[in-house]
Amino acid sequence: METTRHPIIPNHYFARVSSECQLLFENRYYYGCIALCQSVAEALARFMYETWTKNKPEEKFFANIKKHRVYGVKPDVTKLLVKIYGGQQRHDFHHLNKTVPIEYEQLQSIATEKIDLLNKAESQIFEYEIIESKPSPKYPLYWETEIGKPNVFLRLE
Secondary structure, eight states: OOOOOOSEEEOOTTHHHHHHHHHHHHTTOHHHHHHHHHHHHHHHHHHHHHHHHOSOOOSSHHHHHHHHHHHTOSSOOHHHHHHHHOTHHHHHHHTTOTTSOOOHHHHHHHHHHHHHHHHHHHHHHTOEEEETTEEEESSGGGSOEETTEEOEEEOOO
């Protein structure tokens, strides 16, 4: 079971956690994969809003999503982030409510959806092309740079 992960992302505070989502999925730790994907979606919503606007992000996920739309944060991945976050489902997994599924196939299905959505969101947010052997980001403001070189986190096998 594999999904298409985005191989290079900026080396931000969420890079390792995002990569851990993939490892949890590949090793069939679906509860952890689901909950961590939801957390990364929340972090990405805050990060993108703060980076795009230079304003302090809100504490609540949906408040940041709303501000994405108000300020025209690009790329528009709000629908993807909302699907990953999952509303009540997020609270069920985060708080381990008794409504959390326990059937293996259902957990696998939810985890597959979450990791695919996360990979799709990251591939849009951190889109790049290789120019002269270096990544050239479409949205450079999301990439920390040091003397014109992006600080990257490699997720290559």
